[in-house]
Amino acid sequence: MPEVASYTPKRTALIYRRVAWRLVTFLFICYVVNFVDRVNISFAKLQFLQHLHLSEAAYGLAAGMLFLGYTTFVIPGMKLVGVIGTRRTMSVLMGAWGICTVLLAFATTQHEFYVMRFLIGASEAAFAPCVILYLTYWFPHRLRGQMMSLFEISPTVAGMIGGPLAGWILQRFGHGTTLEGWQWLFILEGVPSIALGVMAWWWLAERPTHARWLNADEARFIEADVQASVGTLARQRASFMEVARDPRVYGFAYVYFAIFWCLNIFGTWTPTLLRSAGLATPLEIGLYSSVISLASAVGAYLISLHSDRRLERFWHIVAGACLTVVTFVTLPMFAHSALASAAILCVGSVGIFTALSLFWTTPTICFADHAARHAIAIMASLGSIGGFFSATVTGWLTTQSGKLDSAxxxxxxxxxxxxxxxxxxxxxxxxEHAPHASAAGEPSLD
Structure with missing residues (x-):
């Protein structure tokens, strides 16, 4: 087995850049489509509230049902990883949530809508945790900030694409057909997930040694480099129950709960905030949303890149959280200005996606390999409850006060x-757990 030191920094960067182009690009596209399917309800809401006779509180519950399904099925989904591997699990999950998204278009009652949203959440539950675990097989700790940010900011690209696309579908489709525009939205945005699920089966490799596009030395080098970056504090071999008894898991789970709560505000209520600020048409709202998404994608990636170069996580995450808190405090002051509201939402979106991207590099300081699979499952399961509470509490408070300020x-x-x-x-x-001598001076992957 080659030693990590046998590869120069330049050659190391070239290897990881090739891995990133092959795997992270594909997973990036998958998560863009996933997030489009998750938040298209916020645009469909502009039409279906009256059709299904839903109040704002009922809409909040419908949005939250996805996270209830997510919370319930994260751990079973990650158990499936132990049976069929990450590659096959991700493939199955993508196809399942795509089918459920298409079926959502045919919900005719409030309760059917709740059930389908729950099933979408259940289908996609283990996908993000699978990707987080999968990236730890392929990248050492010193590169995970960049890789996680590319994955986690993919929802911002989903916003850039999904906003205008949703607005166009809502305005273009549903006239003179048996289906409404919001139904076409779910159908047309569900089909790509099914196709990507099929493609993932043969495009992804489970581990570096399974990748036909790497030679044997490169594959062994990556596995050695990843193992060398684990660090002395990281727990690697542990049963599910042993990990479940570790109090650090629940601390990290609450952090994710808090980030997920705030992330859901942006994903579920941005179109509503923009409409309240004076924007009229779905297409106009979609275009403003795409600008917010572009800003957050660039900002979050640059901050994550700086975090990798400094090998510091905590204060970078706190900086992102501070931007988000400032946004929530100042938004009500500019509630009637579309331009000011969009600018403030840009700042907050950069902050929350920075916090989310870098957060998932922190549990792997304490957990690796098999222990990481169990820890990530528990954290994702408990933390995703934040999405359910965020949607339901925000919907209830908005119904009570008529505004989002208190939420x-x-x-x-x-x-x-x-x-x-x-x-x-x-x-x-x-x-102490990120850099190694072999990585000194290693070029960035950007």
Whole structure:
């Protein structure tokens, strides 16, 4: 087996750049489509509330049902990884949520809508945790900030594409046909997930040694480099119950809960906020949403790249959280200005996606390999409850007051407490577990 030091920094960067182009690009596209399917309800809402006779509170519950299904099926989904592997699990999940998204178009009652949203959440539950675990097989800790950010900011690209696309579908389709525009939205955005699920089966490789597009030395080098970056504190071999008894898991889970709560505000209520600020048509709202998404994609990636170069996580995550808190506090002050609201949402979106991207590099400081699979499943399962509570609480508070102001204040408080929890569970010197001499001076992958 080749030693990590036998590869020069330049050659190392070239190998990882090739891996990133092959795997991260594909997973990026998959998660873009996933997030489009998850949040297209926020655009379909502009038409179907009256059709299905839903109130704002009922809409909040419908949006939250996805996260209830997500929470329920994360751990079973990650158990499936142990049976058929990450590659096959991701393939099956993509096809399943695509089919459920298409079927959502044919929901005719409020309760059918709830059930289908639950099934979409159940289908996609283990996908993001699978990807997070999968990336730890292919990239050492010092590169995971960049890789996680590319994966986690894919929802912002989904916003750039999905916003205008949803607006166009809602305006273009449904006239003179038996289906409404919102139904066409679910159908046309569900089919790509099914196709990507089929493609994932043969495009992805389970581990570096299974990749036909790497030679044997490159594959062994990647596995050795990844193992060398694990660090002395990382727990690697442990049963599910052993990991479940580790209190750090629940601290990290609460941090994810807080981030997920705030992320859901942006994903579910941005079109509503923009319409309240004065935008009229779905297409106009979609275009503004795409600008917000573009800003958050660029900003979050640049901050994550800086985090990798400095080999520092905590303060970069806190900086992102601070941007989000400031956004929630200031938004009500500019509620009637579309331009100002969009600018403030850009700042907050950069912040929350930075926090999300870098957060998933922190649990792998403490957990690796088999232990990481169990830990990520528990964290994702418990943390995703934040999406359910965010949707339902925000919907209820908005119904009670007629505005989102109080809901934004609650979200800011939750995020602050999440950062306190992160300080308590994150090792004081994570840098010890990231760099190795072989990586010194290694070029960036950007």
């Amino acid at each position: 934004l204040g609650v979200a800011a408080i939750v995020l602050v407490t999440g950062m306190i929890a992160l300080r308590l569970v994150l090792p004081n010197t994570p840098q």
